[in-house]
Amino acid sequence: MKTVASKALARSYGAERTLTSLVGVLALAAGVLALVVGQGWLGTFRALRPVLDPMAVDWLGREPVIAKTAAIVAGVLLLIFGLWWFFRSLRPEGRPDLELDRAPGQELTVTAAAISAAIRADAEAVDGVSRARVRAVGDPSSPALRMEISLREGADLKTVWRVIDTQVLTRARESLGVGTLPTAVRIDLDADPQSRVR
Structure with a gap:
């Protein structure tokens, strides 16, 4: 278990590296999945289908209020998280008296x-x-x-x-x-x- 002092030695690099690694792994997984599907390795039918499923497009057309509400909530949450991460990164380092x-x-x-x-x-x-x-x-x-x-x-x-x-x-x-x-x-x-x- 890390003490506060041990964490201070590393500054905030641990959190930044964890988030960067997580985003990188997710992006890599999405890229590999798109490559596998696009090459037809999961079947030619899947490779020819559009990225956004027609059934999902139809559902979004029938339920525009739910879709817009979900998009707004997701956008606000991402904005809050981004601002929190930004100010956390700019926070001055603790200097103990x-x-x-x-x-x-x-x-x-x-x-x-x-x-x-x-x-x-x-x-x-x-x-x-x-x-x-x-x-x-x-x-x-x-x-x-x-x-x-x-x-x-x-x-x-x-x-x-x-x-x-x-x-x-x-x-x-x-x-x-x-x-x-x-x-x-x-x-x-x-x-x-x-x-x-x-």
């Missing part, structure tokens, strides 16, 4: 920007790291991190990863007072400035 102390008169809240800046500075202090980008995501009860680490030319990847894992992320968990801090890490190599085309 953590409340470290809730005692009256002693409230202490650490903003998501402060969390990201502190962990970024800690990561950039690691030998071999040229720059780091850190984003705190999720919600206050279950925060997560997304990190992008750029290595200098000649840096030892294993050493850098071990230091980030055992020191940077451990300090982050201890500072934030959380037992687990799901983190997605992307590591790339900076190009050598001397080898760049001028």
Whole structure:
């Protein structure tokens, strides 16, 4: 079972991929069915028939109110679903501000920007790291991190990863007072400035 923090690491890609896959499978199935029927593999009679069955056309002609009502309802539902999906995709990503102390008169809240800046500075202090980008995501009860680490030319990847894992992320968990801090890490190599085309 996925936690909120684990879902935050993936942003909304899971839902988008599921919907895209479902639409793709349905479109593929419809195309294959049309090809099979059109080629006459299910019989030449079916291949020669129009796409919309004449019996269905007759029924729609006899019941125009029901047909129009069904079409309007389907259109409105599709419009609502499309608008919901559109605004869901544009929704800003959650940035958790953590409340470290809730005692009256002693409230202490650490903003998501402060969390990201502190962990970024800690990561950039690691030998071999040229720059780091850190984003705190999720919600206050279950925060997560997304990190992008750029290595200098000649840096030892294993050493850098071990230091980030055992020191940077451990300090982050201890500072934030959380037992687990799901983190997605992307590591790339900076190009050598001397080898760049001028």
